Amino acid sequence: MKKCRIVCLVFFLLFLGIGYFFFGGDTDALILELIEQGETMDVLVTYDKNNEQECDGLGVTHVPFGQVISTCGKFWFVTFWGEVITLKDDGGISGRISKALEQNLQPILTNIPVSNFPFHEAQAGSVYEWGELLFVFVLQKNMNTPLLNLPSDVETDWGGVLVSGDDGNHWQSFMMYQNPVTEDGFVLRHNPVGMFVEQDQLFIDVSDAGGAGSGEGQLTRFTLSNDYKDWLVEGCYYLVPEMYEQEGGRWLLEASLHCLFIPLENSF
Numbered sequence: 001m002k003k004c005r006i007v008c009l010v011f012f013l014l015f016l017g018i019g020y021f022f023f024g025g026d027t028d029a030l031i032l033e034l035i036e037q038g039e040t041m042d043v044l045v046t047y048d049k050n051n052e053q054e055c056d057g058l059g060v061t062h063v064p065f066g067q068v069i070s071t072c073g074k075f076w077f078v079t080f081w082g083e084v085i086t087l088k089d090d091g092g093i094s095g096r097i098s099k100a101l102e103q104n105l106q107p108i109l110t111n112i113p114v115s116n117f118p119f120h121e122a123q124a125g126s127v128y129e130w131g132e133l134l135f136v137f138v139l140q141k142n143m144n145t146p147l148l149n150l151p152s153d154v155e156t157d158w159g160g161v162l163v164s165g166d167d168g169n170h171w172q173s174f175m176m177y178q179n180p181v182t183e184d185g186f187v188l189r190h191n192p193v194g195m196f197v198e199q200d201q202l203f204i205d206v207s208d209a210g211g212a213g214s215g216e217g218q219l220t221r222f223t224l225s226n227d228y229k230d231w232l233v234e235g236c237y238y239l240v241p242e243m244y245e246q247e248g249g250r251w252l253l254e255a256s257l258h259c260l261f262i263p264l265e266n267s268f
Contacts, residue, residue: 093133093165093172094228100131101202107135107195115168119158122150128195134164135174135195142189143209144217160265161192161204173265175204175222175231180260188260193219193239196250204231205250206262207239215241220259231264 107128114124114136125137125145140156141147150156160176179187188208195204202224210217219239222231236259243249 093163093174096132096165097202097224097228100133101197101200103131104197104200105131106197112168116171118162118171120150120154122147122154123156125192130195132165134168136162136164136168136171137192138162138176139191140179140189142191144207144215145191145209156189158265159190159192159206161195176265177206178263178265180262182260190220190262194244194250203234205239208260210258215239218256218259219253220262 107130110127110129112127112129112134114121114127117124117136119138123139125139127137128135138158138160139145139147140159141150157178158176159179161174162171162176163174164171175192177190179189181187190206190208193205193207195202197203204222204224205219206222207217207219217239219237221234221237223234224230225232236256237253238256239253243252246252
């Protein structure tokens, strides 16, 4: 009888230990630690079907069983009992964006060389440093941007902006788009021309080559939504480079009604 009690006690304590491992502990600290270790990993979380907790830019600690949810640029999939999930992290991009906005930082144009660029090297445009992040413009050949070093057989169906959270070792989509097509079937290749922060919002300006080589064109201004999930069109303007490059000139551009809808990829 005594032996049975000892065995039962051992199994009970073992059960408590396993339960604590799966359901208890400081899951927030564990998630933060694992996020820093890589982009894909297994994470232990406390399962609570009645509590879908919003993330703070770094991660959630409660997810519904058997579902895929996306929040703050991250995708979470419950794979086992609601306690073990596979986390595809955005590299902390959302949290670093929030931090840069809180510190009222402006993206700074730099001459940092671009490596590991996923497109043809001739398409690498301006590089910006913003807080702990790097951004590079993905350019396409048009009348305003001839890209003389781009081979003629290279297709440029995509343009936009890539972001890196590890000093340019890895790049991922930040805002990528396909080219709009006119009613006559003419493809209007757009290129990003600037990014800046104004009143706690991040803006990216994208322009076509409507000026036929003069640098002018129809400029679509995008702003990042407050939850960092979507790009919203702030307005349409006629781009005059001489005015745009002046201090405060971005807001002096004449409004236009001729910007075409630009199909955006689901970004970071």
